[in-house]
Structure formats: C-alpha cells, structure tokens
Amino acid sequence: xxxxxxxxxxxxxxxxxxxxxxxxxxxxxxxxxxxxxxxxxxxxxxxxxxxxxxxxxxxxxxxxxxxxxxxxxxxxxxxxxxxxxxxxxxxxxxxxxxxxxxxxxxxxxxxxxxxxxxxxxxxxxxxxxxxxxxxxxxxxxxxxxxxxxxxxxxxxxxxx
Numbered sequence: 353x354x355x356x357x358x359x360x361x362x363x364x365x366x367x368x369x370x371x372x373x374x375x376x377x378x379x380x381x382x383x384x385x386x387x388x389x390x391x392x393x394x395x396x397x398x399x400x401x402x403x404x405x406x407x408x409x410x411x412x413x414x415x416x417x418x419x420x421x422x423x424x425x426x427x428x429x430x431x432x433x434x435x436x437x438x439x440x441x442x443x444x445x446x447x448x449x450x451x452x453x454x455x456x457x458x459x460x461x462x463x464x465x466x467x468x469x470x471x472x473x474x475x476x477x478x479x480x481x482x483x484x485x486x487x488x489x490x491x492x493x494x495x496x497x498x499x500x501x502x503x504x505x506x507x508x509x510x511x512x
Contacts, residue, residue, distance in 0.1 A: 368506045374401045375499045381474065381487045382496075395475045401495070402471040408439040409464050437505055448497045452490070467491055467498075 377397035381390055390398075443449045443464065453463060470491040477485060 365510060368503065368510060370400070371499055371503050371506060373397050375496065375503065377401075378492055378496050378499065382489065382492050384487075390475075398471050398475040401499070402468045402475070405439075405464060405468050405471075409443075436509070439502075442501060442505075443498065446497065446501060448494055452494050467495060471495065 373393075374397045377390070377394040378401075380394055381398065384390060440460070444460065449463070453466075458466075470488045474485070474487045474492075
C-alpha cells in the first residue's frame, strides 16, 4: 500500500516520511531520560537532519541559480530530495528561530551551525555512554519547530 501511495503522490511522500521520522527521533531524544539510549535509527535520523541542514544552508547561490542538495548524505544509501522553498528564507521568517539567541546578537550562519553541531554531537555521544547525556533541550525544541514547518510545507505540496 505504501509504495502505491508513493507512486501516486510522487517524491514528496518519501520526503514527508523522512521528515516525519526525523521529527519522531527528535521527540524520542527529548523524552529519553537517564539510562535510556537512543536507537541506532534515531541517531541516524538526527545525523541525516544535520546533513540536510548543512546541505541546504551552507551552499548559498544567487537567486537565479538555486540548487538544493537535500538529504544527499550517504551516496547510495539515502535517497536525495529537493525542496522547492528557500530554507534560509523560511528560517528567517520563523519567529522561534529569530528569537532564539537574539540577545546574544549571533548571526544567521552561527545560529544554524549551532543547531547542526548540537544534532551531530548529541547523536555521536549518545551511543555507548554509561550514562547517556541529555539533549540540548532548547536547540532540539527549535529543531522540532523547523521540522514541523517543513512537514507543513511538504503536506501542502502533497495535497496539490
């Protein structure tokens, strides 16, 4: 049934599925208490989200040359997606992102890099620790809002 649904609605269904799994991984990371490690899949989803943010935000081109690398993390293992929105513009329009660290006067570049470093470092250190560390709650809550916005955009695209 799922392959049939993906065939009917196109690549955005698969993108939605990956975004949804990343959202669930963020939720489980925030709910993980002391003594609970994340699953391997959750760690991989968090790393994939970090790769996605880096690929979408680090290589800015001119407006006439927009190219979106998407989730192209591991060459043959992960599918590649493209967004038809400018993620940088979407983040700038997201009030939660603009208000985050506003008192520190940190620029846009440093803010999104801090988010990706938080994802990568938590995913890398959450496995095998005797006492798993807690995720950076503020960053993960912001990431939940970002992924929710991407899901809303993807869902609206699926309905058209």
